[in-house]
Every structure is written in C-alpha cells, then in structure tokens.
Amino acid sequence: MSALVVYESMFGSTRDVAHAVADGLRETVPVRVVEVGALLAEPGGTAVPEEVGLLVVGGPTHAFGMSRESTRASAAREARTGAEALVSRHVGIREWLDVVRMPAHTLLVATFDTRLRRPNLPGSAARSAERALRHRGAVPAVDARSFEVLGMADGLAEGELAAAQEWGRLLAGTLPASR
Numbered sequence: 001m002s003a004l005v006v007y008e009s010m011f012g013s014t015r016d017v018a019h020a021v022a023d024g025l026r027e028t029v030p031v032r033v034v035e036v037g038a039l040l041a042e043p044g045g046t047a048v049p050e051e052v053g054l055l056v057v058g059g060p061t062h063a064f065g066m067s068r069e070s071t072r073a074s075a076a077r078e079a080r081t082g083a084e085a086l087v088s089r090h091v092g093i094r095e096w097l098d099v100v101r102m103p104a105h106t107l108l109v110a111t112f113d114t115r116l117r118r119p120n121l122p123g124s125a126a127r128s129a130e131r132a133l134r135h136r137g138a139v140p141a142v143d144a145r146s147f148e149v150l151g152m153a154d155g156l157a158e159g160e161l162a163a164a165q166e167w168g169r170l171l172a173g174t175l176p177a178s179r
C-alpha cells in the first residue's frame with residue numbers, strides 16, 4: 001500500500017516539511033505528496049484512493065488551529081512578496097477534511113503542523129486535523145506532531161527538516177507491508 005501526503009502552506013515551511021516527511025517515507029513506501037488546493041482541483045480529489053494505507057495531513061497552525069479563509073487573508077497581508085506568492089491561498093486542509101471521502105478499509109493517518117517556536121501558544125492544526133479524521137473513522141498511527149518555525153514567515157527552526165524526514169521513516173514503519 002502507498003502513502004499520501006496532503007499539505008497546506010502559506011509561506012513554504014509546511015510545504016518543505018511535507019516533502020521531507022515524504023522523503024523519509026519514500027525509503028520504504030511508495031508516496032505521493034500534493035498541495036491541498038491542487039488536490040481539490042483534481043477530479044476525484046476529495047476521495048482517498050483505495051491503495052492508500054497511510055494518509056499524512058499537514059498545515060500551518062493559524063489562530064490556535066487549522067487555517068480559515070480569514071486567517072489566510074491575514075497571511076496574505078503579511079506576505080512580503082504579495083498574496084500571489086502564497087502556496088495555498090484559496091483553500092486549506094480544513095476545507096478538504098470537510099469533504100474528504102475515506103477508502104473502504106480502515107485508514108491509518110498521521111497529522112503534522114508548523115507553529116511558532118516563540119511564543120509557545122496553545123492549539124495545534126495537527127491536533128484539530130487528527131480530530132476531524134478520527135470523526136471520519138480513520139485511526140492515528142502516531143501522535144500528532146508539530147514542527148517549529150522562527151516567525152510567521154521566517155522559515156523553519158534549525159534541524160526541523162531532518163526531524164521531519166526521520167518522522168517520515170517512523171511513519172513508514174507503521175504501515176504493514178501486507179496491507
């Protein structure tokens with residue numbers, strides 16, 4: 001079975017984490033990594049394919065949880081290079097999780113987010129996404145995981161990409177080869 005990594009990102013940090021996680025997974029598992037807006041624009045993009053055994057979902061923490069239209073608009077105002085430079089301007093993982101259809105088998109899931117190192121605020125997009133997936137009958141393979149950024153649009157803290165790749169390797173180990 002394969003893994004599917006679906007991510008949302010405003011300034012690129014969560015995108016970079018998603019690709020690092022996919023790199024870790026890819027050492028042993030076939031993996032597809034896709035931005036959530038691109039996935040939603042695909043025919044069938046709201047259904048998790050049957051051959052997917054592990055779904056990984058990641059997004060930036062906005063206002064203590066998953067982004068909303070209003071927080072993405074705030075991010076657009078923050079963007080130094082203009083809204084067109086945002087990776088996921090129009091849709092986020094919250095909107096995808098609202099409409100996603102699960103495969104017939106029990107789906108293993110893992111969620112991650114990016115969040116500020118300082119201040120250490122409560123709330124996590126990863127935990128909110130995990131809750132949404134549990135409600136749809138999916139089973140978390142590991143605890144929701146946060147990766148730290150140095151500022152709203154200032155990039156990842158040192159070591160986080162390597163940690164993300166390692167987390168991807170760990171995730172690959174939760175996927176039984178026989179599934």
Ligand SMILES: Cc1cc2nc3c(=O)[nH]c(=O)nc-3n(C[C@H](O)[C@H](O)[C@H](O)COP(=O)(O)O)c2cc1C
Pocket residue numbers: 008009010011012013014015059060061062063064065071072074075078114115116117121123149151152153
């Ligand atoms: C509107 C907005 C709200 C945010 N709220 C939070 C928050 O509640 N907690 C937090 O740790 N970081 C918060 N952040 C910082 C984001 O988590 C950070 O911009 C993100 O991790 C960067 O990832 P990206 O480059 O993939 O967009 C917020 C950022 C924006 C733009």
